[in-house]
Amino acid sequence: MEWKTDALVIRAVDYKESDRLLTLLTPEGKITAGIRGVRKPKAKLSFAAQPFCFAEYTLTQKAERNTVLSAYLYDSFYGIRTDVVKYYAACAVAEICDLLFIDQTDARAVLVAAVECLKGLAMTEQDGVELLVTFAIVALQESGYALDLEGCGVCGSELGGEPYFDLSLGCFTCGNCAQGVRAKKETYEFLRKCSGLTYEEVDFSESGKRALRLVRSYLIEKTEEEYPCLGELIRLL
Ligand SMILES: [Zn+2]
Known part of the structure; x- marks a missing residue:
């Protein structure tokens, strides 16, 4: 055949x-x-x-x-080889595709998102971290681990200044529900930005790195794999 x-x-x-x-x-x-x-x-x-x-x-x-x-x-996305951050971001895309469970009958959306991310890394000056986070959000969604970015995942209220992130549920929680580990409102807004949702313009200077750390912890929690390329990229930032 x-x-x-x-x-x-x-x-x-x-x-x-x-x-x-x-x-x-x-x-x-x-x-x-x-x-x-x-x-x-x-x-x-x-x-x-x-x-x-x-x-x-x-x-x-x-x-x-x-x-x-x-x-x-x-x-062949040659441009990713010209910059170490772009290169590790591309390696992280491949690593996530490799280690994350992806539906064996329909991986079209993940493939499209991976190619778009690599294209952005190789051919544009767009922020590599933002491109990678955007890809990771799609990959998580397609593998059944979608991040919930619609306010507090427990009570549904809007998130205030000191949210938490629940690694097992994949959602942020408000200061009253306080479920999970401490997180930043900026990280939540950055993830909303990368998801194509409306977001508050806050200071995003540390948010890319924090969002990648959160995504990596969540991937490890869900798949029990280590994601070394993603870890190396976070160290480089
Ligand atoms: Zn709440």
């Missing part, structure tokens, strides 16, 4: 003498596929075996193993 699919390389591991094993995010979910001979000098398909390669892949399946036969490149 041979088929074509759009896919983004979210992981590439060396395998055998000159092959690689790829984890591909496709509109239908994540798949693993081998790609042969790509570590030989002058290998025609070496571009298709690099992390962040976004291409139309032609695959074949034999005994339940997928093999890449050819690929038509859409984008």
Whole structure:
């Protein structure tokens, strides 16, 4: 059986003498596929075996193993390699796609959000942290862990100056309900901004880093994975 699919390389591991094993995010979910001979000098398909390669892949399946036969490149997001923050933000996108459970039948929204984020990182001067948080919000939503950013998640009131964040429920809570760990109103407003919701213009100078810390803690809580690239990015900021 041979088929074509759009896919983004979210992981590439060396395998055998000159092959690689790829984890591909496709509109239908994540798949693993081998790609042969790509570590030989002058290998025609070496571009298709690099992390962040976004291409139309032609695959074949034999005994339940997928093999890449050819690929038509859409984008390799070269620009992310010119800046260390952009590079780690891109690695965090791939890491979240890899470690977060994503519906195995419909990953279209996550794929679109990942490609949009990488494009923004590679080709624009937009804030990399904001782009990454925007992607993470979509990925969390699509995997069933949507953040609740509509006021206090317990009593429904508007959030005042000293909110809390409940890691198990994925919501902020007000000072009266005080459920979870202490958080900042600015982080809440920043997350609303990245979600495309209305938000208060507050001082966002520390909010990107705080929002990433909150997202990482929440990801760890939900998936029991460590997210080292995201951790490294937070250290860099
Ligand atoms: Zn409350």
